[in-house]
Amino acid sequence: MKEKTNLPVGEEAIRLKGWWRAHRFLLLRRLSQGFFLLLFLLGPWFGLWWVAGTLAGSRTFGLLPLTDPLVLAQSLAAGHWPELTALIGAAIVVMAYLLIGGRVYCSWVCPINPVTDAAHWLHVRLGLQKGWQPKRHTRLWLLGTVLAVSALTGSIAWEAINPITMLQRGLVFGMGFAWALVALVFLFDLLVSRRGWCGHLCPVGAFYGLLGTHSLLRVSAAGRAACDDCMDCFAVCPENQVIAPALRGKDGETPLILSPDCTNCGRCVDVCSVDVFAFTHRFDSHIDAPSSPPERSRHSAA
Incomplete structure (x- = not known):
């Protein structure tokens, strides 16, 4: 087991990306949820219909x-x-x-x-x-x-x-x-x-x-070559069965998370310290080339 796997979920992302980038979609979701709820309460509470x-x-x-x-x-x-x-x-x-x-x-x-x-x-x-x-x-x-x-x-x-x-x-x-x-x-x-x-x-x-089975907005694991198996994305995803096909796909297989179960919450984007995930559209199936050998390969070689 990698040493990083034993760290609290998201801690490495906070260290490398900063607290805001490691929580931005979580915070934006809370603001969005509060905003929509407040819109419906403005009338009954404050008379602003x-x-x-x-x-x-x-x-x-x-x-x-x-x-x-x-x-x-x-x-x-x-x-x-x-x-x-x-x-x-x-x-x-x-x-x-x-x-x-x-x-x-x-x-x-x-x-x-x-x-x-x-x-x-x-x-x-x-x-x-x-x-x-x-x-x-x-x-x-x-x-x-x-x-x-x-x-x-x-x-x-x-x-x-x-x-x-x-x-x-x-x-x-x-x-x-x-x-x-x-x-x-x-x-x-x-x-x-x-x-x-x-x-x-x-x-x-x-x-x-x-x-939303065929929706345009999707999360992509385009940077999956950089994945270091920390498992943080699986830990935070509310529907973590959707991640593996995109993250562990073989060469030539799409990095897009196409499952309708995906909520597009963005938490996998937040907690990934090596920026494997990003929002994109369903026609963007590109895969980033690794900038350096992924950590799991270096451990295997050792």
Whole structure:
């Protein structure tokens, strides 16, 4: 085992790149999540109705409609034809996530993400076991179940228990039962299943993952020849199964992370001290030539 592997995750990146570059996408995500949440709270809290509604459906400055396409899909499954503004709002959202990646919603917008990230941080700090890990396709089954229940009940079923919506409503009207749902998500990730909610169960994440299957924005391991096997990227990635095909690909295989499970959170870019990863587009499949022999080769030669 390499000596660097024993260092705390990200410490080498902080030493070589500086604290900001080793945390920039994490901090930008927190700012983004806070910004979007604040937009919806400006009206109820301060009377500034720049955005009216919730992440399920809103109107910005009284003009721009935005509709969660999963809410629209449930409405259609329930047999309710939405108004034209809802269709336009859903089309705008769909086009945006087709470009930037569906699960960008999960890592840059969803207010539950900081809750699950906090649970994961505490899980690691306490040294808890990985716990029960449902199959990743479980969330697809739950997504299908949500649509089926909507069709059977004639309602937008998921919104009745959606932790995202409940959190927003709770911050406006008082948390009440919403606290219990958010706490259950936190405790599930902390005590039952590490990264279980977002990675294995959430039907919203499943839907946006399908939406972003062919998205333009991608993370690339173009500098994979410089990889020194520190494993920090695997440690911080919320969907670390997506890394290996790009990072360990053979000559001629794409360095792009093409899995729809990737959330484009940028943490692999942050913590890599040798700058293996970078954001790019899905048509950029170039691979950087190594500037010096990678560390693992030098150890092998020894």
